[in-house]
Amino acid sequence: MKILVAGGGGFIGGHLVNRLEAQGHEVRSVDWKPQSDWYQVSASAENMVLDLNEREACLKAADGVDQIYNLAADMGGMGFIENNKAACMLSVLISTHMLMAARDKDVQRVFYASSACVYNGSKQSDPNVTALHEDDAYPADPEDGYGWEKLFSERMGRHFMEDYGIEFRTARYHNVYGPEGTWTGGREKAPAAVCRKIVEAKNSGNHTIEVWGDGLQTRSFMYVDDCVKGTDMLMNSDIRVPLNIGSGELIAINDLYRMVAGFAGIEIELKHDLTAPQGVRGRNSDNTLIQEHMGWEPSISLEEGMRKTYEWIEQQVQAAG
Ligand code: NAD
Numbered sequence: 441m442k443i444l445v446a447g448g449g450g451f452i453g454g455h456l457v458n459r460l461e462a463q464g465h466e467v468r469s470v471d472w473k474p475q476s477d478w479y480q481v482s483a484s485a486e487n488m489v490l491d492l493n494e495r496e497a498c499l500k501a502a503d504g505v506d507q508i509y510n511l512a513a514d515m516g517g518m519g520f521i522e523n524n525k526a527a528c529m530l531s532v533l534i535s536t537h538m539l540m541a542a543r544d545k546d547v548q549r550v551f552y553a554s555s556a557c558v559y560n561g562s563k564q565s566d567p568n569v570t571a572l573h574e575d576d577a578y579p580a581d582p583e584d585g586y587g588w589e590k591l592f593s594e595r596m597g598r599h600f601m602e603d604y605g606i607e608f609r610t611a612r613y614h615n616v617y618g619p620e621g622t623w624t625g626g627r628e629k630a631p632a633a634v635c636r637k638i639v640e641a642k643n644s645g646n647h648t649i650e651v652w653g654d655g656l657q658t659r660s661f662m663y664v665d666d667c668v669k670g671t672d673m674l675m676n677s678d679i680r681v682p683l684n685i686g687s688g689e690l691i692a693i694n695d696l697y698r699m700v701a702g703f704a705g706i707e708i709e710l711k712h713d714l715t716a717p718q719g720v721r722g723r724n725s726d727n728t729l730i731q732e733h734m735g736w737e738p739s740i741s742l743e744e745g746m747r748k749t750y751e752w753i754e755q756q757v758q759a760a761g
Contacts, residue, residue, distance in 0.1 A: 442466045444505040444547075446492055446538060447512030448485070449478030451621030452553070452613075456509060456668045457482050463672075470501045471512065479620045493533040498541035507549045507675065510538050515586060516627025518652070521557075522717040525585025535593035539600045549607040551675045554594045554682060556614040556723055557587035567658045567692065569722030574612070574682055574729050583719075594682050601680065609675050614686025614725040618664030618745060619752035624760075630693065631661050631746065635753040638700045641708060643757070648709045653718030655694035655710060660724045662687040663745030666738035670730070679733050686725030687738045699743065703750045 443460050447453040448469025457469050458480065467485040475481055475489060490497040492512050502508060513531040515521060521528055535552065542550045559572045560581045582591050590612075597608040617631035624636060641647050662685070670685040691699075694710060701708045727737040 441506040442468065442504060444468045444470065444501055444508045446470050446501060446508065446510045446534070447553075448487070449473050449475070449481075450511060451479055451618075452616055452664060452667055453509075453511045454478065454480035454620055455618070455664050456511065456671065457485055459668045459672060461485060468501065468505060492538065493530065495537040495540065498534075498537040499544065502538070502541035502545040502547055505545075505547055507551070508538060508542055508547055509551045509553075509671070509675065510535065511553045512538075513553070516622065517629035517633065518717045518719045520627045521583065521586040522719075528586035529589045532589050532593060535589075535596065539597060539606070542606050543600060543604045547606065549609065549675060550597065550600075551671065552594060552597050552608070552610040553671075554590045554610045554612045555587065556612050556684070556686060556725065557583035558591040558594070558612060559587075559723075561720060564720035564723050567656050567722040569658060569690070569724050571688060571724040571726035572684065573726040574684060577682070607680075609677070609679065610682045611671060611674055611685040612682055613662070613667060614684065614723065615659055615661045616664055616667045617661050618749055621664070623753045623756055630659065630696070631749060632753060634693075634696050634700050635746070635750045636757060638697070638704050638706070638708070638750070639754045639757045642704045642706050647706055648711055649697060651693060651697060651710050651712050652716035653693070654712050654714060655697070656692055657718050657720070658690050658692050658722040658724070660687040660690050661696075661742055661745070662738045663740040663748075666740050670734075670736070670738060673734055673736065677734065681729075683730050683733065684725045684727060685730065685738065686727070687742070688725055688727050689742050690722075690724045691742060696746075700746060700750055703747055
C-alpha cells in the first residue's frame with residue numbers, strides 16, 4: 441500500500457515509518473519541521489515538508505495514498521501543554537483538514553493519534569488510580585487545551601466514518617517513550633527528562649535532582665515499539681471505537697528516578713519543586729478492551745525500555761558536549 445505518515449519527522453512517526461517500510465509499504469512521510477530536525481529520515485520514503493494546518497497541504501499529502509496515519513500535532517510534555525493551550529488546540533486544523541482531505545481524495549482508512557489526556561480529570565485525582573477504561577472519557581472533563589482538542593478530533597473522525605464512509609481508527613496513547621525522540625528543549629516528556637537529568641548528575645557529580653511535584657504522582661509508560669505495533673494492529677482491524685494503547689505497569693515518578701539512577705550506578709537525592717507542572721495525580725491504562733479485541737497489550741517492561749532509552753539519551757548528552 442501507499443501510506444501517509446503525518447508527523448513522520450516526530451518521535452512516534454519516525455518509528456512508524458520504519459515499521460511500515462519494513463513491511464514493504466511505500467511510505468510518504470510529512471512534517472513541517474525542516475528535515476534536518478526530523479528524528480529519523482528514511483532514505484527510501486517520500487519525505488515532504490508541509491504545514492498540515494493548511495487544507496491545501498493536506499490535499500497534497502493525501503493525494504494517491506491508501507491509508508493515513510495522522511500523528512502530527514503541536515505538543516510536548518506537561519511543561520509544554522500546560523503553558524501552550526492555544527497552540528495545542530490549533531492542532532484541530534491538522535485533524536480537520538486531514539479528515540477533509542481523506543474524504544476528498546478517497547482515502548480508505550485514517551488513523552488518529554489521540555491521548556489518555558482525553559479522560560475525565562476527576563478519575564485521576566488519586567495516585568492509587570483505578571486504571572482508565574475507554575468509557576471514562578465521558579462525561580467530558582479532559583486535560584484543558586490539549587485534551588479537549590484530542591477528544592473533539594476523535595469524535596469528528598467518528599462522524600466522518602458515519603457520514604462519509606472513511607474507516608476511522610483512533611488510539612488513546614498513554615505516555616510513550618524510547619530512543620529517537622525529544623529529550624531536551626522544553627517539550628520532552630517525563631521519561632526522557634528523567635534520563636537526561638540523571639546523565640547530567642552523573643557527569644557533573646552533583647547528585648541532587650529536582651523533581652516536578654512531590655514525585656508521588658503515578659503513571660504508566662509505554663515503550664515506542666509496543667506503541668507502533670499496537671497502532672498498526674488497530675489500523676488494520678475492524679475496531680471502530682477509541683482504544684487505549686498503553687502499558688498497565690504503574691510507577692511513581694520518584695521510583696522512576698531511582699530506577700534510572702540504578703542504570704547510571706549513582707546515588708541520588710531528590711528535591712521536590714511543588715510549584716512545577718505535574719499533571720494529574722495518577723494515570724494508568726485499563727487494557728481489558730484491547731485484550732478483548734486484539735488478544736494483545738503492550739508488554740515491554742519499563743526496566744527494559746528505560747534502559748535502552750537511558751543509553752540513547754546518554755549518547756545524545758555526550759554528543760551535545
Ligand atoms: P512529536 O512532537 O515528536 O511528533 C509530532 C510531529 O508533528 C512533530 O514532528 C511536529 O513537527 C509535527 N507537526 C506539528 N505540527 C505540524 C504541522 N502543522 N504540519 C506538519 N507536521 C506538524 O510527538 P510524538 O510523541 O511523536 O506524538 C505523535 C502523536 O501522538 C501526537 O499526535 C501526540 O499528540 C500523540 N500522543 C503522543 C503521546 C506520547 O507520549 N508521546 C501520548 C499521547 C498522544
